[in-house]
Amino acid sequence: MSTGFVFALAGAVLFSLGVAGVVLIGHLLRRILAFNLMGSGAFLVLVGLAQRQDVADPVPQAMVLTGIVVAVAATALALALVRKLHALTGQLGLPGDVDE
C-alpha cells in the first residue's frame, strides 16, 4: 500500500465525517467546520490517488489550490449569513420552514 493510497483512504473517511456533520449537526458554526472537513477530505483524495510510485503529480495540486480558494469563499459567505441570522433571531440554528 503506497503512501498516496493511505492519504486517499484518510480523505474518504474525512469526507464522510464531514458530510455526516453538515447533514446531522444543528449548530451552524459546527456545520461550517464540517463542510471544511468535507472539502479537505476531497482534496486529500484528489492529491493522494494521483500520486503514482510516490511521485507527486502537479495537476491535482493546482486543482486543490483552486478548490481551496472556492472553499474559503464559500466559508466566508456562510459565516456572513450566519452572523446576519444571529443578528436577526439571536439563534445559531436554522428555524423551521413554514408556508403560511
Add this chain to the structure above:
Amino acid sequence: MSMSEPLFDPLAWLILLPLAWATLAFVLGPGRGAWPAIAGLATQCWLALDLAQKVGAGGTAAHVVGGWGAPLGIDLAVDGLSAAMLLLTQAVALPLAIYARSYFKPGDPAGTWFWPLTGFLIAGLNALFVSADLFNLYVTLELVGLAAVGLVAAGGGAQQVAAALRYLFATLVGSGAYLLGVALIYGAYGTVSIATLLPLVTDDAPRLAWIAGGLMVAGLMLKTALFPFHFWLPPAHGGAPAPVSALLSALVVKASFYLILRLWLGPLQAVLPAFAWLMALLGAAAIFWGSWQAIRAVKLKRLIAYSTVAQLGYLFLIFPLLAAPGAIHAGVMQVFAHGLAKAGMFAAAGVLIKATGQDTVAGLAGAVERLPVTMFAFGLAGMTLMGLPPSSGFLAKWQIIEAALAQGHWIIAAVVLAGGLLAAVYVLRVLRQAFLMAPASATLAPVPRTLEWSAFALAAASVLLGLRGVELMQLPGAVT
C-alpha cells in the same frame, strides 16, 4: 473549430461581458447598474444566437483560454447542447433584467446587490455551459451556487437568510460529492478532460469509475432539487424577490441537470445508464409530490416553487429513453418550456404580490378584472406547464410520450399524462381565485406597465416556441 481572432471570440465574451457589467454595477454602488446589465445582456443574446446558428449549421466552437491549453490551461468548447443552454440563459435573463429594473425601486434593500450578483450568476452559468473539463465544471458550479445563495439572501429577512443558508449547505454538499467523484476519475484515468475521457471509460471500467459516477450524479441531483432532495428549493425560490425566484427556477436548477446529461451522453456513458430507471422513478415521484404540494400551498410563490419541483421531474423521465434520439429533443424542449414559462409565472406573481400587497392565493380575488395582462401571462405560462397545444410544454411532453411508447415503456407515458392533469389543478386553482369578485374593501396598488409586459413576453414566448420548436430541437443533435 472557430479560428477567429481570439480577442473577438464570442465564446470568451459570453463570459467576460457579464463579469464586466457585474463589476461595473458593484463599483457604481448599491442598487445601481441596471442599464449596463441590460445593454450587456442584449449583446450576449446576439452572441448566443450567432453561436447557435453556427453550431446549428454543423460546426462546433472552441477556445483555449489565454493560449494555455489542457492539462494545465482551460479549454472551452461548444456543441449543440451547450449552444441551446446559452441561448436559453440569455433569452430568459434579458427580459428578467428589464423586469427587475422596474421591480426594485431606488433604495429598495432587496435590490441592493441584485445587479452584481446576477452578473456573476450569468457569467458562472455561461462558463459552465462551455467548460470542457470536469474540474472547471466544478469551479463554475460553485460560482453559480454562491451567486445564487447571495441572491436568495438579498431579501434580508430571517426567513430569507435561513433559506439561503439551507440552500448553501445543500449546494455545497452537492458540489462536494461531485468534486470527490472528479478526484476518483482523475485517480483512475489521470485526466479530467471530457474529450480525453470519452474513449477511456469503457464497459469494463474499474469499480472506482462506478463510485465516481454515482457520487457525481447524486451530488448533481441534490443541486437540481430532484425528489427527495428538493427540501431546500421551496423556501429558497418561494422566499426570494420575484426576479430572483425567476432566475433560480428558470436557469440555475437547469445547470446541474445539463451537467448530468452531459456526463450521461459523454464521458460516463458506459457507467451511468445503470441508474436510468432510478432517475425516472425519482422523476415520477417528483411530479406527483411537487404537484400535490403545489395544490395545497397557501402562498402563491410557494405554489410556483413546488410546481418547479414537479416540472423538474419530467427532465428525469427521459433517461431510460435515451436510446431514441427523440428523448434528448424532449429534454431540451422541456428545459426551454419550463425555463420561459416559470420565469414568466414568477414575474407575473411578482406583479400580483406588488399589487395586492400579499403573497397568498386567497388574496388574488378580482385580479383578472384589475390586472388582465398579468393574469393572461399567468394563464399562458400555466398552459405551457400543463402541456396544452400549441405550447412548447405540449411539444416536450408529446415527445416524451412518443419516445416512451416507441420503446414500450407505457408507464412513463402514463406518468406524463397524470402530471399534466395535476398541473391543471394547481394552475386552475390560481385562475379560479383570480376570476372571483374582489371584496369591496380591496384596493390594488398601481404597478409599472413594464413589469406586466415583460412577464407577458416570457409567458407568450413559452407558448409561441411550440410553433417554432423544430429548429431548436435540431440543435442538440450535434452533441459531441
